[in-house]
Amino acid sequence: MIEIKKDFPLKSRNTFGLDVNARFFVEASKADKISFSLNYASYYNLPIMVLGGGSNILFTKNYEGLIIHPLIQGIEITDDAQQSITVRVGAGITWDSLVEWSVSRGYGGLENLSFIPGDVGASPIQNIGAYGVEAKDSIVKVEGLNIITKKMIEFTNAECLFDYRYSIFKGELRHRVIITHVHFKLSKSPTLTTHYGNLDEEIEKLEEKSIKTVREAVINIRRRKLPDPAEIGNAGSFFKNPVVKASNFESIQSKFDKVPSYPAAENNVKIPAGWLIEQCGWKGKQIGNCGVHKDQALVIVNLGNATGKEILDLAHQIQKSVVDQFGIELEMEVNVV
Numbered sequence: 212m213i214e215i216k217k218d219f220p221l222k223s224r225n226t227f228g229l230d231v232n233a234r235f236f237v238e239a240s241k242a243d244k245i246s247f248s249l250n251y252a253s254y255y256n257l258p259i260m261v262l263g264g265g266s267n268i269l270f271t272k273n274y275e276g277l278i279i280h281p282l283i284q285g286i287e288i289t290d291d292a293q294q295s296i297t298v299r300v301g302a303g304i305t306w307d308s309l310v311e312w313s314v315s316r317g318y319g320g321l322e323n324l325s326f327i328p329g330d331v332g333a334s335p336i337q338n339i340g341a342y343g344v345e346a347k348d349s350i351v352k353v354e355g356l357n358i359i360t361k362k363m364i365e366f367t368n369a370e371c372l373f374d375y376r377y378s379i380f381k382g383e384l385r386h387r388v389i390i391t392h393v394h395f396k397l398s399k400s401p402t403l404t405t406h407y408g409n410l411d412e413e414i415e416k417l418e419e420k421s422i423k424t425v426r427e428a429v430i431n432i433r434r435r436k437l438p439d440p441a442e443i444g445n446a447g448s449f450f451k452n453p454v455v456k457a458s459n460f461e462s463i464q465s466k467f468d469k470v471p472s473y474p475a476a477e478n479n480v481k482i483p484a485g486w487l488i489e490q491c492g493w494k495g496k497q498i499g500n501c502g503v504h505k506d507q508a509l510v511i512v513n514l515g516n517a518t519g520k521e522i523l524d525l526a527h528q529i530q531k532s533v534v535d536q537f538g539i540e541l542e543m544e545v546n547v548v
């Protein structure tokens with residue numbers, strides 16, 4: 212049995228806490244239930260959308276179609292080797308419960324990605340990343356359903372075309388695949404990545420250096436800097452960190468000698484968007500019902516009953532001032548619907 216709900220409220224299903232509805236909404240615990248939902252949508256000629264944890268989405272209006280929420284569960288060890296294990300994880304598993312599962316069993320690779328909101332099925336789409344690690348470093352395979360052919364398909368890591376906050380599922384195959392399972396290879400003798408920002412410093416406050424303390428330290432930093440969506444609506448980083456040409460970076464550096472940066476591919480430089488936004492005077496600013504977070508300028512917050520349109524309008528104002536001051540176009544990380 213599968214229940215398709217009508218005029219379904221999405222307020223608790225998006226971390227911005229926006230008060231919008233889906234014309235139809237279905238929770239699918241198995242791939243065949245997703246197929247059924249797709250057939251239903253085709254029959255009634257409805258557009259479809261997949262919604263995971265709702266932590267990277269900005270609804271600007273009601274969704275006039277069918278929203279499919281994959282609930283596929285299960286963490287299954289498919290290979291147990293001397294140095295590593297491979298797990299096949301259902302798209303509906305909460306991301307952080309997977310990280311918790313792996314860290315508590317001594318399997319390394321995901322600890323830096325602790326406390327990221329959202330579901331496992333969304334992790335390959337934008338290749339979630341934090342503290343020097345990205346999901347792509349552990350993903351070996353992605354399984355999904357092709358929305359057009361309704362056939363199951365698999366992608367190796369290389370076929371996913373992963374890049375910074377990018378994969379084929381955001382590019383050529385955008386809205387074409389519903390991810391059902393993700394396979395991760397985790398290490399039994401993990402190498403820790405702790406050089407990023409103040410992570411090392413934070414770990415030093417704890418007893419030892421292990422995947423457990425990396426997880427603890429990351430959670431401490433995130434709790435300090437990022438607003439809890441349960442208290443203040445937000446979707447984490449609203450923009451991507453822009454990659455600029457070295458020459459462009461040097462000209463910014465000549466005016467702001469403290470500009471933070473990271474090396475990027477092809478001699479380019481990545482500048483934290485949070486820094487650019489802060490320089491433009493946005494940090495902690497409130498505009499109507501929304502604003503820019505006081506501790507992390509990359510995060511736009513819903514301070515009450517903001518609408519998606521108000522938030523989008525604020526985002527456009529921020530983009531404009533960063534272009535005016537630095538000549539850099541910030542690209543949104545959040546998906547606008």
Ligand code: EPU
Nearest residue numbers: 341342408447448450451452471483485486489507508509
């Ligand atoms: N910075 C400022 N002002 C701010 C925010 C940041 O000057 O208001 C500067 C900081 O001083 C620091 C640098 O920017 O030098 C980097 O800041 P931070 O370590 O907080 O990371 P970020 O680049 O702003 C990225 C990810 C986050 C991830 C952190 C940690 C993107 C778009 N965001 O943020 O991801 O948690 O690194 O690795 O790449 C998310 O995607 O939702 C997310 C939270």
